[in-house]
Amino acid sequence: MKKGIVIAMLLMLAAGSLVWAQTMTITYWQYFYESKVKLMDELIKMFEQQNPGIKVEQVTFPYESYNQKVAASIPAGEGPDIINLFYGWLPMYVKAGYLQELPPNEFTKAYFEKNYYKFVAESVDFNGKYYAAPTAVRTLALLWNKKLFREAGLDPEKPPRTLDELAAYARKLSKYDGQGNLVQAGLAMQPTGQGHNWIREVLFRQFGNEPYSADYRKVTYADDKGIAAFRWYTDLIVKDKVGYPNFATDDVTAFRSGKAAMNIDGSFRIATLNAIKDLEWGAAELPSHNGVKSNYASYWTHAIVAGVSGKKLEASVKFLKFITSPEVQELWLKNVGELPASPALAAKYKDNPVYAPFFNGLAYAHASQFVDEAGQRTILVDAVDKVWLKKVDPAVALREAAAAEQKLIDDFWKK
Amino acid sequence: MTLKARKAFTAYAFLLIPLVFFLTVRFGPMLYMLAMSFTNWSLMRKVPAFVGFSNYLKVLNDPVFLQSLGNTARYAIFGAPLVIVVSFLIALMLDAIPRGKSIFRLIYVLPYITPVVAVSWVWRWMYQPPPIGVINGVLGALGLPAGEFLNSTTQALPSILVVNVWVELGYCTTIFLAGLQTIPREMMEAAQIDGANARQILLKITIPLLNPVILFLTVMEGIQFLRIFTQVYNMSMQAMGGPLNSTKSAALYIYQKAFMYFEMAQAAAASLILFVIIMSITLLQLRFFDKNLSY
Amino acid sequence: MEKVPVRQHGHAKRKLPVTILAAYVMLGLLSVIMIFPFVWMLLSSLKDATQIFKLRFLPEAPTLDNYRYILSSTSKFPQWFKNSVIVALCTTASVLFFDSLVGYALSKFSFPGKKLIFLLIVSTLMIPTEMLVIPWYAMARAMKWVNTYWGIMFPGMISAFGVFLMRQFMQTLPDDLIDAARVDGMGELRIFLTIVLPLVRPALATLAIFNFIGNWNAFLWPLIAASKPKMFTLPVGLANFSGEAGSDWHYIMTGAAVAMAPLILVFLLFQKQIVRGIAMTGLKG
Structure with a gap:
């Protein structure tokens, strides 16, 4: 008996030291978004239990400086093994050689076709090589404040369904003080937030324009239809005065604090908004126009950094597979509010009042293929600013934006 | 060892570490930057290559850089004289009052010692449009139209400039006050006996005697405003120096080139251009005041 | 009356x-x-x-x-506060020691190259911080100093302005005392530490206060040198408070108040020295 215990203990010790000897730490980076960071801590615990010998360290950075920190650290060799990147940054990093191709035997074309939406597969594919895989995707929806709807005499359960209705509702929901200053925005107008995406992938298309060529290398939004769409947007600021950029700091702050009655925002906001007391809100599919529905999809995706090899690479791939698994995708939806990247899960949420509008949007969403997300965002933001701050004609502002963006794209591919 | 040799040896020993420091942390980096400004060094490129003057050409042909230089000039041209004139007037008033001098001075110096980041956010909060900004709240209560402040291409730069004036005011006032107190009393009294009025005393005695102080402050504040960064970074949307680059200073442009667009070499070139500008302006100021001093 | x-x-x-x-x-x-x-x-x-x-x-x-x-452990503020204290205290200690050492050497000793060295040091005052962050960053990366206290502190370990100030001050010290100690056979470093330093206490106090304030408030370099939130100083943390999820103005205002509190305390305690210090020179940045 005693002998048995001793042997067992010795064995355990040996096994323990074996595990200890093999323990290796891989590092995962993402930006700081409270619900994501908390969930990732949980996921890491689960993963470590399933995979003794692998430890995962999570490091987070503020959203504002994330891209900068990533670019500064990876070339210096101080980067992580697995990294969470906005999909719009991928081209820049892939081109610079800072990411490695996911193991082609596991991440095949068939794998992506089976497990991901089409727009995902398209935007992580660089000349037939796949560089990243996401857990979740996001779409836009119209968020509205039910209490403010009631106050304005609108049915709090009936959000606007078309752009014309949206504009009419926004006008009704706007409030001004004695001097004509806006004190409650009918609709938050924030191009620096999701506004530029709404214009780029939704409004242009709804007015009959095709904003880019199929490979996103030609900017084609500055035609009459695109201009009409852009003018419709800027008129809400300039003519209808239902909102303006930076009103109450920004759209999210304005909507959260009840200073804006409606906002166009992403599914990732669900958890944030649910945490706020006394905020009665709903989400609806983006209003359609001329019978056209469109949406903007985007995602943060996990990639493996160049130079990671051997056992570390194996562990990183394991971790990557784990955090993109269907189980994790469901947890992600529950805790963060981002939608599963796999179409297989969508059917389950068809009737969920909060999630359904976002899921429905996925069916007809577009993911712009940015070459320089920050630069391209700034160009549209500046175009809107020119119209409302400098009284430039929307047609002129949009043509200038198209020219500037075309130059940016050309420069990127030329180099 | 003679005493002289021992002293020299001691001095060198004392100076060794500091000299190494100044050479490696001040002069070395300057030369390094000069060298790198002729390459295409970028965080997104592993091996830089020599590219001649192309970074300088790129930067000088970038309308945003030229705009940021223009903004920087505006900060300095309006900011530095404003803070000097106002603080001089305050110092004259403080010098004239019999009591309460130190408590007023204390209040004026307070913004100077507090973190610029913190005060920038406080001002940004106060500048908000109606219905949440307190300044617009006061304007509204007085029946005045709301100001656009940071949400305007014309008002944003002055709004940020005012904050920097507010910060620097106490510093300049204190120095002026110290300068005023060095003026010999007898001189003033003699002038008064000669029948000079207050204005004449100010123009003929006080200002000329304070010339070195004015020179010092002009140089210091000129540089201070030419370097403006923290306020702009913290008071513009997403730290972009907007709206429409209307508040972007040269220092912020350099920061963005380097750490947002990762074009280190272009940022180095822009830095050196700004450095040359600051140096030349400082030297010009020194010469200008030198001439005026020896009339 | x-x-x-x-x-x-x-x-x-x-x-x-x-x-x-x-x-x-x-x-x-x-x-x-x-x-x-x-x-x-x-x-x-x-x-x-x-x-x-x-x-x-x-x-x-x-x-x-x-x-x-803000002061609870769920917020990162206490950590940032600690970082700021460490950075400001360490750089100030270093500046006090080295600047007075250099000031002493440049005022009380004669040796070949003295004038040149003084000019060399003072001329660095002409190079503003903003110009040097790029090479410093390259240096910090090459030496793996990014995200370390040393990385945040190294550019400020010695201040040219302090050298200037201490040299001016030391020139007024009488030579006799120092020479007497030398005759007594005291070592040079001991003379500096036990005789010279106590004599320049007022200047040291001024330098200490200004250096502390300057480092507590510094923004641009710490913003670049610290990329992990764990290493942020207070100003950098504060600037990153508003993010993708909107601006928590109630926390920003509270954070600003907390960041200012120690300085206001220092200010109230040492207002005389601060005002005198500004009048003497004025150091910032």
């Missing part, structure tokens, strides 16, 4: 009371402008997330919850 204030200037003495009164009114109004942002910050820090968006001078229901949150 028998005694007339000693420091009274000629042109002030015979001014009409009306002018004096006007000066008081002006100075009083200006004081309001100078102090109002601080008042507003404090009042805002006592409002919760809802109240802060209602424009009211006084909070309806003042609460200390924001402070509780």
